[in-house]
Amino acid sequence: MPTLLIVHHTPSPNCQALFEAVVAGATTDEIEGVRVVRRAALAATASDVLAADGLLLGTPANLGYMSGALKHFFDQIYYPCLDTTQGRPFGYYVHGGNDVTGAVRGIETITTGLGWRPAAEAVKVTGEPSRADTEACWELGAVLAAGLTE
Numbered sequence: 001m002p003t004l005l006i007v008h009h010t011p012s013p014n015c016q017a018l019f020e021a022v023v024a025g026a027t028t029d030e031i032e033g034v035r036v037v038r039r040a041a042l043a044a045t046a047s048d049v050l051a052a053d054g055l056l057l058g059t060p061a062n063l064g065y066m067s068g069a070l071k072h073f074f075d076q077i078y079y080p081c082l083d084t085t086q087g088r089p090f091g092y093y094v095h096g097g098n099d100v101t102g103a104v105r106g107i108e109t110i111t112t113g114l115g116w117r118p119a120a121e122a123v124k125v126t127g128e129p130s131r132a133d134t135e136a137c138w139e140l141g142a143v144l145a146a147g148l149t150e
């Protein structure tokens with residue numbers, strides 16, 4: 001069964017709302033035959049990534065970059081996964097107070113280096129998530145999971 005790995009750093013209720021929407025989309029009853037694994041970014045390992053067919057990342061913007069937790073995840077998995085995970089589909093969401101530009105740039109740069117394939121448009125949210133924001137996250141989870149059934 002294909003596996004979707006969700007790697008997230010979720011330090012606040014607003015980030016939690018986006019994470020829950022992503023999980024709900026990925027695990028909707030309409031999509032069958034995909035295993036969805038969630039890992040906090042500080043606990044995710046290279047083995048988790050190697051065992052995944054698709055990846056979904058979530059982070060707040062912190063100090064003009066992705067969270068240290070997600071950066072730590074990438075630092076750990078980059079070389080162990082570089083050879084094997086080229087072409088894997090991925091997506092991500094970012095939550096910030098007012099400007100997620102640096103976080104987005106960082107994620108784009110690292111995933112380009114890894115050779116991962118964007119499978120959905122990134123969801124970028126600032127402030128309290130609107131209904132449209134949580135719906136976009138639901139859609140992100142659903143698109144990533146559904147893509148693994150094809």
Ligand SMILES: Cc1cc2nc3c(=O)[nH]c(=O)nc-3n(C[C@H](O)[C@H](O)[C@H](O)COP(=O)(O)O)c2cc1C
Pocket residue numbers: 011012013014015059060061062063064065095096097098099100126127128
């Ligand atoms: C140390 C620190 C640095 C932050 N830096 C940024 C930043 O560079 N850009 C931004 O949009 N938000 C920044 N934020 C806001 C966080 O992204 C935000 O707190 C996080 O997404 C959780 O959202 P919430 O506080 O609305 O629940 C920062 C927050 C902290 C604690």
